[in-house]
Amino acid sequence: MQKLSGTVDQSVRVSWRDALLIYFHRRVIAMAFLGFAAGLPFLLVFSTLTAWLRDEAVSRSAIGFFAWVGITYSIKVLWAPVVDRLPLPLLTRALGQRRGWMLAAQAGIACGLLLMAAVGPDNLWVLSACALLVAFSSATQDVAVDAYRIEAVIDEYQGAMSATYIFGYRVALLAAGAGCLFVADFVNWTVAYQVMAALMAIGMITVLVIDEPDREAYGFHRDTELALLKGHKQPRPLVVWFVGAVVSPFVDFFSRHGTFAVVILLFIAVFRLSDIAMGIMANPFYLDMGYTLSQIASVAKVFGFFMTIAGSALCGILVVKWGIYRPLLIGAIAVAGTNLLFAALSLLPPETGYLAVVISADNVSGGFAATAFVAYLSSLTNRAYTATQYALFSSLMTLPGKFVSGFSGLVVDGYGYLPFFVVAALIGLPAIILVIVLMRRVARVPPGS
Numbered sequence: 001m002q003k004l005s006g007t008v009d010q011s012v013r014v015s016w017r018d019a020l021l022i023y024f025h026r027r028v029i030a031m032a033f034l035g036f037a038a039g040l041p042f043l044l045v046f047s048t049l050t051a052w053l054r055d056e057a058v059s060r061s062a063i064g065f066f067a068w069v070g071i072t073y074s075i076k077v078l079w080a081p082v083v084d085r086l087p088l089p090l091l092t093r094a095l096g097q098r099r100g101w102m103l104a105a106q107a108g109i110a111c112g113l114l115l116m117a118a119v120g121p122d123n124l125w126v127l128s129a130c131a132l133l134v135a136f137s138s139a140t141q142d143v144a145v146d147a148y149r150i151e152a153v154i155d156e157y158q159g160a161m162s163a164t165y166i167f168g169y170r171v172a173l174l175a176a177g178a179g180c181l182f183v184a185d186f187v188n189w190t191v192a193y194q195v196m197a198a199l200m201a202i203g204m205i206t207v208l209v210i211d212e213p214d215r216e217a218y219g220f221h222r223d224t225e226l227a228l229l230k231g232h233k234q235p236r237p238l239v240v241w242f243v244g245a246v247v248s249p250f251v252d253f254f255s256r257h258g259t260f261a262v263v264i265l266l267f268i269a270v271f272r273l274s275d276i277a278m279g280i281m282a283n284p285f286y287l288d289m290g291y292t293l294s295q296i297a298s299v300a301k302v303f304g305f306f307m308t309i310a311g312s313a314l315c316g317i318l319v320v321k322w323g324i325y326r327p328l329l330i331g332a333i334a335v336a337g338t339n340l341l342f343a344a345l346s347l348l349p350p351e352t353g354y355l356a357v358v359i360s361a362d363n364v365s366g367g368f369a370a371t372a373f374v375a376y377l378s379s380l381t382n383r384a385y386t387a388t389q390y391a392l393f394s395s396l397m398t399l400p401g402k403f404v405s406g407f408s409g410l411v412v413d414g415y416g417y418l419p420f421f422v423v424a425a426l427i428g429l430p431a432i433i434l435v436i437v438l439m440r441r442v443a444r445v446p447p448g449s
Contacts, residue, residue, distance in 0.1 A: 019320040022160040023313070027152045030210045031161045034102070034145050035168025036175075037203025041109045041138040043176040044116075044196055045069050045131045051181065052189045056121040066128060069135045074399065076139040080391035081246045083143045096212030098151065101144040103207045108137030110200040117193035141203075146394065147387040150378045151213035158375035159319025159327065163312035166371060170305055175199065249385035249392070256382070260441065264380065267434040268393055269400045271373055274336050274428030275366060276401030278421060281408050285342070285417055290350035299355050304363040311367030319375050325442060328376055329435045331369030336428025338362045343421035373397070 022028055043049075045066075053063045083101050087093070091100035112134035119126045149161050176196060183192040254261045286296045318327045341358045348354050377397070381389040404427070411420045 016317075016321065019317045022157055022316070022320050023164065025157075025160075027210065028157070028160050028164050030206055031149060032164040032168035032171075033202055033206040034148070035165035036172040037106055037109075037168075037200060037206070038138070038142055038145050038165070039169035039172030040176050040196060040199055040203075041113070041134050043173055044113060044180065044193070045135045045138075048176055048180050049116075049131060052184065053121055055184075055189070058121050058124070062124060066131065069128065069131050072132065072135040073139050073142070074395060076143055077388070077391040077395045079140070080143045080388045081249070083140060084147065084249075084385060084387035095207070098144055098148040099207050099210070099212050102141055102148065103204060105137045105141035105144060106200050106203045106207065109134055109141065110197045110204075112137060113193050113197035113200070117190045117197065120190065142394075143387050143391050146390045148213060150381055150386050150390060151383055155324065155375070155379040156320055158378040159324070159371050160316035162371045162374040162378075163309075163316035163367075165374075166312045166367065167309050170308060174305065246388070249382075249388040252382050252385055253380075253389060263434065263437065263441075265396060267431065267438065268377070268396050270427075270434065271332065271369075271431045272397055272401045273404055273431065274339060274424055275369070276398065277404050277408055277427055278339055278342065278424040281412060281417075281420065284412075285346070286355070288417070289346065291355060295350075295352055295355065299352060299359050303356065304359050307360050307363035308367035311364035311369075312371045314364075315368040315371035315375075319372065324372065324375050324379055325435065325439045327368070327372040329432070329439065331365065331372040332428065332431045332435050334361075334365030335369045336425045336432065338365045339421045339425035339428070343418050343425070346417040346421065 046069075049066060050063050053066070054060075084097075087097065088100045088104055091104055094100070095103060112130050115130040116127060116134065119130055121127060145165075149165065150158070153161055180192045180196055183195055257264060282300070283296065286300060315327050315331065318330075338358070338361045341361055345354055345358045377390060377393045380393065408420065411423060
């Protein structure tokens with residue numbers, strides 16, 4: 001098998017066996033446990049928390065305000081430069097920049113969950129502050145984990161890292177969703193959140209046993225910072241830090257890609273439009289079509305979980321075998337195409353077999369496309385500014401989709417599900433076209449030239 005760090009000779013043909021064996025590498029396996037740690041807190045400050053609040057007879061109006069906690073995940077780019085550059089006392093020296101921040105964030109999540117368990121819905125203001133601590137720490141962990149994942153291996157293996165990360169993340173969603181509800185039902189909510197806090201030990205142990213990535217092995221230098229500071233004889237330390245941590249990541253990206261950077265950012269913004277636009281209407285669609293809650297739970301949630309993992313694993317292998325762009329094109333086409341399957345499903349009677357076929361295709365394509373896209377975003381980053389640049393990309397990839405999805409209900413109410421899913425499929429066309437543009441660009445101008 002080829003090495004996971006440094007550079008790889010693109011002329012060497014990778015066998016299917018070597019592509020598959022990537023999943024047995026230590027760092028790739030570790031990403032599953034880091035993915036679990038990243039996914040565990042997400043539902044605990046969203047749907048699981050709202051279930052707890054409603055179970056304690058908290059008003060729907062008050063529950064709605066807790067949705068604002070989620071804004072933390074969308075603005076993590078604001079403090080990503082701090083995670084990228086600022087060393088933590090003791091932790092950075094002992095563990096390194098990435099592992100130190102991961103462990104600190106995981107400790108914050110565990111403490112926040114324990115505080116939520118102790119406070120409960122009796123004091124909503126304090127509970128909301130504890131939930132904000134969990135969300136902030138979770139978003140910070142995301143920044144550090146993304147940076148570690150990108151720096152730990154070369155671009156060709158980012159698909160495998162993404163696939164195992166998604167697997168761990170999905171398992172965590174089951175634990176924080178169904179698992180937490182079961183514990184709360186059989187014992188109580190306090191114990192349920194205490195158990196979830198204890199599960200964060202999985203991430204902490206993983207951080208302690210993995211190695212800090214060797215960033216210098218890639219040969220990345222901060223020439224951008226030196227150029228920006230040229231002419232300043234003795235710049236103040238704060239100015240040096242701000243230029244290096246905040247300004248340079250953005251200048252570096254545009255200097256490397258020139259005016260084509262606008263096309264890349266446009267592609268990032270539209271790639272998930274089709275997926276996110278239809279996603280918010282999925283459960284209402286199933287119910288309106290006559291499917292029962294048990295059918296939705298068994299097929300859409302449980303069966304769909306395994307299909308997503310299958311799509312992710314397949315893409316991880318193909319990224320090693322073919323590179324990033326061909327799987328990226330396949331994913332873009334598949335995501336848009338599966339919306340047409342939902343359009344066809346809207347014309348059929350509510351039978352489990354039909355639902356299983358459509359859910360299978362949707363989740364396989366979704367897992368495939370997400371893995372390819374994460375691998376692509378990872379390849380865009382300069383290891384000198386990993387955390388900040390990737391946080392920018394990950395924020396940009398969801399914001400347009402969230403905005404567009406807000407109008408999905410209006411389309412369904414005005415025209416019905418069939419036109420809605422057709423429109424959702426058409427929204428995916430710009431992503432397909434832009435992937436082809438990117439592929440032609442790479443063919444003309446190879447990376448690194």
